[in-house]
Amino acid sequence: MTSIQTALPGRSARVRRSPRVGALTGASGLGLGVALLWFSLLVLIPLAAVVATAVAGGWENFASALNNEQTMAAVRLTVTQSAVVTVVNVFMGTTIAWVLVRDRFWGKPVLDVVIDIPFALPTIVAGLVLLALYGYESPLGINVANTEKAVFLALAFVTLPFVVRTVQPVLEELERDVEEAAASLGASRLTTFRRVILPSLVPAIAAGAALSFARGISEYGSLVLLSGNLPLRTEVASVRVLTYIENGDAASAAAVATVMLAIALAVIVLLDIIQRRVARRD
Amino acid sequence: MNLRSRVAAAATAAGLLALAACGGGASAGDGGSGETQLSLVGFAVPEAANKAIAEKWAQTEEGAGVSWQTSYGASGDQSRAVEAGLEADYVHFSLEGDVTRLVDAGLVAEDWNAGENKGIVSQSTVVLVVRKGNPKNIQRWDDIVKPGVGIVTPNPGSSGSARWNILGAWGHVIANGGTEDDAKAFLTKFFENTVALPGSGRDATTAFTSGNGDVLISYENEAILARASGEDFEYIVPDDTLLIENPGAVLKNADPKAQAWLDYLLTEEAQTEFAKNGFRPLVEGIDVEVPGANDPTNPFPEPAKLLTIDGDFGGWSEANDKFFDEESGIVPAIQKETGKQ
Numbered sequence: 001m002t003s004i005q006t007a008l009p010g011r012s013a014r015v016r017r018s019p020r021v022g023a024l025t026g027a028s029g030l031g032l033g034v035a036l037l038w039f040s041l042l043v044l045i046p047l048a049a050v051v052a053t054a055v056a057g058g059w060e061n062f063a064s065a066l067n068n069e070q071t072m073a074a075v076r077l078t079v080t081q082s083a084v085v086t087v088v089n090v091f092m093g094t095t096i097a098w099v100l101v102r103d104r105f106w107g108k109p110v111l112d113v114v115i116d117i118p119f120a121l122p123t124i125v126a127g128l129v130l131l132a133l134y135g136y137e138s139p140l141g142i143n144v145a146n147t148e149k150a151v152f153l154a155l156a157f158v159t160l161p162f163v164v165r166t167v168q169p170v171l172e173e174l175e176r177d178v179e180e181a182a183a184s185l186g187a188s189r190l191t192t193f194r195r196v197i198l199p200s201l202v203p204a205i206a207a208g209a210a211l212s213f214a215r216g217i218s219e220y221g222s223l224v225l226l227s228g229n230l231p232l233r234t235e236v237a238s239v240r241v242l243t244y245i246e247n248g249d250a251a252s253a254a255a256v257a258t259v260m261l262a263i264a265l266a267v268i269v270l271l272d273i274i275q276r277r278v279a280r281r282d
Numbered sequence: 283m284n285l286r287s288r289v290a291a292a293a294t295a296a297g298l299l300a301l302a303a304c305g306g307g308a309s310a311g312d313g314g315s316g317e318t319q320l321s322l323v324g325f326a327v328p329e330a331a332n333k334a335i336a337e338k339w340a341q342t343e344e345g346a347g348v349s350w351q352t353s354y355g356a357s358g359d360q361s362r363a364v365e366a367g368l369e370a371d372y373v374h375f376s377l378e379g380d381v382t383r384l385v386d387a388g389l390v391a392e393d394w395n396a397g398e399n400k401g402i403v404s405q406s407t408v409v410l411v412v413r414k415g416n417p418k419n420i421q422r423w424d425d426i427v428k429p430g431v432g433i434v435t436p437n438p439g440s441s442g443s444a445r446w447n448i449l450g451a452w453g454h455v456i457a458n459g460g461t462e463d464d465a466k467a468f469l470t471k472f473f474e475n476t477v478a479l480p481g482s483g484r485d486a487t488t489a490f491t492s493g494n495g496d497v498l499i500s501y502e503n504e505a506i507l508a509r510a511s512g513e514d515f516e517y518i519v520p521d522d523t524l525l526i527e528n529p530g531a532v533l534k535n536a537d538p539k540a541q542a543w544l545d546y547l548l549t550e551e552a553q554t555e556f557a558k559n560g561f562r563p564l565v566e567g568i569d570v571e572v573p574g575a576n577d578p579t580n581p582f583p584e585p586a587k588l589l590t591i592d593g594d595f596g597g598w599s600e601a602n603d604k605f606f607d608e609e610s611g612i613v614p615a616i617q618k619e620t621g622k623q
């Protein structure tokens with residue numbers, strides 16, 4: 001406790017130097033410290049270690065890992081399928097959230113709970129279920145095993161809840177009065193949705209899309225059984241990372257991981273920009 | 283001041299983490315009343331055999347009172363975990379390279395494989411698993427590269443143990459007087475026919491039993507184990523196949539009992555337990571019934587030609603460089619070529 005108290009003058013000194021920053025009270029200073037420490041231990045330090053390992057391997061190693069045809073094909077497949085799945089999620093997730101909030105139907109509470117199952121299921125179990133349902137012995141007659149569609153399917157399965165769960169609470173909070181006002185002013189339902197509802201949902205949709213994409217490019221467990229890991233065809237980036245690790249080439253593994261991190265970051269920033277644009281236009 | 287608070291916070295966090303780690307370790311122990319506790323870290327497949335052998339060993343003078351803490355998983359992952367500090371007295375891996383990693387890290391003595399058994403504690407062979415009734419009539423290696431035969435084999439990139447299978451296919455061509463070019467052509471056809479490359483041997487069995495492909499390249503012990511637990515596929519031991527050799531080693535700073543355990547593993551008694559679980563015994567003259575084998579009373583038919591890594595491939599170190607190097611290896615190159623089609 002003493003160490004925390006002694007820390008306070010230091011903070012207030014810094015605040016004095018930059019008066020624009022609001023002064024932190026003791027409690028919020030402690031909160032910020034705990035949050036930063038926890039975040040550093042779990043995220044910042046491990047990420048820095050990945051990047052450091054990649055850099056320590058040297059640029060040559062980095063370049064040769066990325067020039068590897070098989071690796072590039074895997075990265076391309078992973079990013080493309082994650083992007084497609086994210087676009088599908090934006091539409092399907094928003095629709096599901098809409099149905100859950102605005103419609104009344106039998107079994108709605110059940111559906112509301114079941115949506116989270118892809119979160120709860122261990123990914124390898126998800127993979128087994130998908131293999132049983134959409135593999136060679138599919139009871140539905142749909143066989144996507146060992147094709148790109150298998151990658152899409154597995155990613156769509158595990159990322160389904162993201163957009164639903166980010167959009168749903170926002171939709172619940174939305175005032176119906178505004179919609180009624182728009183309607184009484186002569187706006188069509190479509191115009192009301194486009195001009196009134198959608199702008200309020202965009203930040204939530206963007207956040208859900210970012211989560212969905214980031215989860216997609218890192219997925220491994222749920223798709224390896226169904227996709228068959230065929231080089232240049234159905235092999236995803238995380239399988240390449242595992243291959244490098246198995247070969248004792250940590251630097252190349254870290255290089256691929258760093259590229260995936262950079263792509264994820266770029267997409268998250270892009271979605272954030274889109275969301276701000278939309279918000280401003282509103 | 284600020285720094286001190288950060289250090290204090292970091293120390294607290296580290297303390298909590300250490301506490302959590304200790305808690306985890308303690309609860310993982312099996313609470314045996316023995317005076318000695320040994321840690322076994324191994325690949326997943328021989329878990330049942332090791333357990334049975336440990337029970338037998340406990341009845342001997344040497345093994346009495348020893349309790350075990352075991353950890354099983356993918357061979358490469360387990361080896362990297364020990365390298366990174368996972369406590370182990372005895373390790374049992376699928377591939378020699380996983381022990382070599384620990385030798386390089388200074389955890390296992392350089393002469394670990396100097397004994398008569400060359401560090402090997404369990405053996406098996408590469409076999410061809412086919413569907414019940416063998417509808418595609420697969421009897422030998424040449425049959426699996428025929429058009430229209432779908433092959434499932436674990437991924438030689440991400441699964442180290444999958445390499446036995448690929449080398450078995452290569453060795454088949456060379457053993458029959460083929461040139462390296464013939465072997466490359468054979469492997470090209472092999473990968474053209476490959477419909478799935480699951481992450482591990484067990485994943486490959488799962489993929490095969492759920493309908494993928496016509497033939498699964500697997501290990502004899504894996505096929506026997508799956509059949510013993512109710513799978514109704516068949517397996518074929520080709521006339522020429524590769525001997526799979528799994529190394530075991532004691533760590534430098536292990537409890538002395540660990541060496542006694544390793545010695546015991548090579549006895550007839552212990553090898554009989556391995557045999558019961560589908561592994562080819564290292565000791566001759568073991569007569570045991572093996573449920574799950576094609577012929578339980580003659581479970582391990584001798585192939586006409588049994589290739590070995592040391593005898594036919596110049597050892598793992600050479601084979602890994604030649605076949606599996608990501609940039610210059612023969613196998614990744616063939617996989618790239620066939621992947622484009």
